[in-house]
Amino acid sequence: MADAVPERAETLLTGEPLMAHLATSVDDRPHVAPVWYDYADGVVEVLTGGRKLRDIRENPKVAISVQKAVGGDAEWMVALHGTAEIVDDEAATREAARRINAKYGASEDAYAENVLVRIDVGSAQFREY
Numbered sequence: 001m002a003d004a005v006p007e008r009a010e011t012l013l014t015g016e017p018l019m020a021h022l023a024t025s026v027d028d029r030p031h032v033a034p035v036w037y038d039y040a041d042g043v044v045e046v047l048t049g050g051r052k053l054r055d056i057r058e059n060p061k062v063a064i065s066v067q068k069a070v071g072g073d074a075e076w077m078v079a080l081h082g083t084a085e086i087v088d089d090e091a092a093t094r095e096a097a098r099r100i101n102a103k104y105g106a107s108e109d110a111y112a113e114n115v116l117v118r119i120d121v122g123s124a125q126f127r128e129y
Contacts, residue, residue, distance in 0.1 A: 024055035047114035
């Protein structure tokens with residue numbers, strides 16, 4: 001659903017390696033944690049585990065926030081809401097790990113124990129300051 005994300009926001013999301021924050025919620029208990037990500041055509045991919053993965057299994061509705069700031073002042077922000085899907089495909093997970101780890105300067109096998117999660121973006125909020 002790439003139409004949900006403004007073209008300018010897509011350009012920024014695919015640029016430099018910024019940290020994203022993934023928000024999950026189960027039993028009205030929100031959980032937010034930093035993640036590395038890859039974005040393309042209305043889909044965000046993350047490699048994750050632990051509580052985030054458990055939460056997604058129970059409630060696939062998630063939010064992701066990415067912001068670029070300099071000296072504490074925001075330059076832009078994108079907030080994405082969507083539905084997460086746990087991908088049980090070794091080849092797809094390896095490919096996503098290769099792309100994500102390269103983006104952030106990590107070795108190809110870093111965080112090899114993590115699981116691939118794809119998030120289909122349903123809506124987006126974007127703001128440049």
